[in-house]
């Protein structure tokens with residue numbers, strides 16, 4: 191399957207197309223804007239335009255390059271997404287593992303291009319930084335140019351443990367190789383490492399119009415929503431296709447399960463561990479880690495809300511009004527449980543212990 195078209199952002203598109211036509215496109219761009227408005231999709235669109243064999247105001251959509259980009263198979267378009275921390279100990283092996291993890295995500299996105307955000311535990315660690323540096327040093331495979339899209343760049347982790355890798359990446363942003371472009375995206379520029387942010391040229395995206403969201407959902411959602419559902423989705427989306435999509439499907443189910451579980455742990459009487467156990471069992475390990483991810487995400491949303499970050503609107507009642515410190519501590523506990531869940535542990539037992547721990551810090 192190929193990528194869905196980019197919706198909206200006509201002003202930004204025109205500006206970028208003009209910059210390319212006049213040879214003034216900055217090599218390192220930071221695309222900032224609300225969650226789910228298509229920042230990474232705009233990065234892919236820009237990559238397609240940079241690489242297209244017959245570019246105009248828009249990529250031609252017909253040439254070999256365009257087709258490869260739209261199929262996410264262009265060798266010089268590197269879409270770097272947050273991934274779980276590699277398990278290997280040795281740096282070279284970690285880079286290989288990072289490359290494999292990213293390839294797996296790309297495979298998923300080829301199959302279902304309407305993706306949800308990366309889970310709360312994923313990041314751009316040093317292995318990803320090394321991977322980017324290595325790929326940036328290679329000669330382009332297809333043509334003359336290379337494009338890197340670094341999604342959710344605020345998840346680039348500062349790592350004192352390997353300053354060389356961090357510095358290599360900063361050096362790349364400072365003096366990118368000729369004909370190499372970096373498009374970083376973030377919903378929260380304030381969270382980006384200042385050393386990274388200062389090396390980028392900002393491009394701000396706004397929310398989409400209701401009409402743009404409606405048109406996109408009507409054309410690309412599967413199964414197509416009924417009229418009433420479509421209206422409700424457009425309203426809740428508040429100019430974000432990503433939010434509309436996350437309201438449906440597995441992601442929404444997981445967040446609902448996470449909220450129910452958190453409510454059970456925090457409310458009611460008797461020991462929290464027992465309440466945690468009273469919840470439905472999770473048989474498959476994948477389902478279980480998805481639930482933990484959703485719990486971590488929910489705690490993160492609640493922490494942002496508690497810290498006064500505007501626009502967070504998915505906080506379960508049981509978490510409202512809690513201290514940001516406790517919420518972040520709780521999130522760290524979930525991260526530990528997530529690691530333990532990779533091993534051979536009983537999910538129910540892990541969940542019971544975690545429930546007790548969360549009730550203590552929250």
Ligand SMILES: [Zn+2]
Pocket residue numbers: 242243244245249250251252253254255256257
């Ligand atoms: Zn083209």
